[in-house]
Amino acid sequence: MKKNLITIICTILFTLVFYYFILPPINLSSPLFWFFIFVVCLVYNFISLLVKNAIEKNRILKYNKIHYMLPICLGCILLIIILVNLVCSPLFNAKSYSQRIKVSENHEFTKDVAPVDFTKTPLIDKDSSEKLGDRKMGEFTTWVSQFYVSDLYTQINYNNEIIRVTPLEYADIIKYFANHDEGIKGYIKVNSVDGTASLVTLDKGMKYLPSAYFFENLERKLRLSYPTTIFDEETFEIDNEGNPYWIIPTVKYTGVGLKKEITGAVILDPITGKSKKYNKEDVPTWVDHLYSADLIIEQIDNWGEYRNGFFNSMFGQKDVINTTEGYNYLVMDDDVYLYTGITSVSSDESNLGFVLVNLRTKETNYYLCPGAEEFSAMASAEGLVQEKEYEASFPLLINLNNKPTYLLSLKDNAGLVKMYAFIDVADYQKVVVSDASLGIEAAKEKYLSENNSVDESNLKTKEITIKKITSAVIDSNTMYYITDTDNNLYYVDIKVNRYLLPFLEKDDKINISYSEGDISQIRSLTK
Secondary structure: OHHHHHHHHHHHHHHHHHHHHHOOOOOOOOHHHHHHHHHHHHHHHHHHHHHHHHHOOOOOOOOOHHHHHHHHHHHHHHHHHHHHHHHOOHHHHHHHHHOOOOEEOOOOHHHHOOOOOHHHOOOOOHHHHHHHHHHHHHOOHHHHOOEEEOOOOEEEEEOOEEEEEEEEEEOOHHHHHHHOOOOEEEEEEEEOOOOOEEEEEEEEEEOOEOOOOHHHEHHHHHHHHOOOOEEOOOEEEEOOOOOEEEEEEEEEEEOOOEEEEEEEEEEEOOOOOOEEEEEHHHOOOOOOOOOOHHHHHHHHHHHHHHOOOHHHHHHHOOOOEEEOOOOEEEEEOOEEEEEEEEEEOOOOOEEEEEEEEEOOOOOEEEEEEEEEOHHHHHHHHHHHOHHHOOEEOOOEEEEEOOEEEEEEEEEOOOOOEEEEEEEEOOOOOOEEEEEHHHOHHHHHHHHHHHOOOOOHHHOEEEEEEEEEEEEEEEOOEEEEEEEEOOOOEEEEEHHHOOOOHHHOOOOOEEEEEEEOOOOEEEEEEEO
């Protein structure tokens, strides 16, 4: 009786301490829960063995029947888990795995995605945002010694502004003890369009953070509030009034740890610690990230791999497709969308198309658009300025002149944006780079001009009579400069109509389409 009591007390103490640090959900479908149970049982067995032999003063460890039976039982449980997961695996449920995400395939990119508006285009990527945020934090000398800037930088739509937000964190446990009574009264906000960074101060400090300790630690606060709930990775967002919140998706599994699916979210106020659990259909619309990028990509890969069965994904591989390695975000209609390319399983350097996924609703559209794979496009842009050794950012996907187009930045070794590049998705040989100091609009005009692309919505048409026409060679291209009888000035690349332009003379009448300016650019002409 004595040895059993000692064993139980020691095991309970170990279990409480172990639970405090591991924080497993009390849920049979969680792998972490079973790991916790197995460790506790093995520790119980070990303590029981030590106590028994200590009380009986055995010099050599002697085993009772229970010391053999408990590991055997745990082995049987592990075997059952393996068998259950095998039955629930894609081997027997390929169709179910392929339907984890509903992909709508009958869509046109130029109809779903509005023409690019550079006042609402996130040109500042996460790496640049981190540098801007660190620089802004460095301006506050009293804060920088106590806190550091988290690397979360969640991209959100905040009152029609595209921004990244990230909290400040305690620098270490000493800084935690010095500041936890008031909490951290600020977070970093970076405008993804113009790069403006600011430290937003709060009236009351945030206390529930990943870097906090004891019962103010975010993970511990969540687990003690929702002991049976399985959580996905948290994101940091702000509501429409600028109040900070943690968004923690809730998860269910099939079997043990298989086929993860989001069921809703817990939204926790980091200032007060109050939280509320939502079903996924009830999550507030200001929340932009309910589904993580990793989960979305996993589910799209399952859709592409298993839609024709498990064995086809392994052997025949007919119509088997996968996502490309990278991804980026688009912001449309107050929501954030993930986009990534779709390529064949053979992993060539071209895409079959791409998907857009709403990260709040999981609405997914597939656009068939054969073209350049993102990293091939990046290499193409880097190749044009290889002597400068600039590094390309992962491209943004935009609708430029009713064509899917990659837009990316070229950075120097310090991470500063030096150039912009536009690349035709369908033909990555059509790439134009421009000095970032001239602005994004100038880069766009250069790309459209060099590729003879026409933004038809802004074109005007009329008939003119030539008063004067001259030519000049600019950057190896022949350009013609025309003055009409009303003294309006025009210029036109010979590529627009190489069979007509060399033969035009004074007093010829021509029909033109042109974009208006101090010197208007002729986009098309006929005689």
